[in-house]
Amino acid sequence: MDKKTKQCIQMLRDLVSDVQGAPFPGGDITTELYSIWYEHAQRSAVACFEFLNANYPKEQKELTKSIDKIFPEE
Numbered sequence: 001m002d003k004k005t006k007q008c009i010q011m012l013r014d015l016v017s018d019v020q021g022a023p024f025p026g027g028d029i030t031t032e033l034y035s036i037w038y039e040h041a042q043r044s045a046v047a048c049f050e051f052l053n054a055n056y057p058k059e060q061k062e063l064t065k066s067i068d069k070i071f072p073e074e
Contacts, residue, residue, distance in 0.1 A: 004055050011051055015044040 018041040023029045 006056070008048075008051060011044070011048045015041070015048050018044045
């Protein structure tokens with residue numbers, strides 16, 4: 001396994017871990033707790049997207065085309 005693949009796998013694991021750690025919506029969730037979790041998860045998500053866009057641009061272009069087909073401009 002090459003260095004890029006290992007790095008990508010680690011980033012995805014971090015992102016999944018962040019998403020799994022989401023505060024459960026209920027009476028005891030505070031705005032501060034949610035904000036802390038959200039900012040942490042956002043950082044991981046942005047890092048993953050930036051890594052994927054930088055290292056796999058062809059796949060990004062194909063993904064953009066697929067999304068455009070799903071949500072065509074009117």
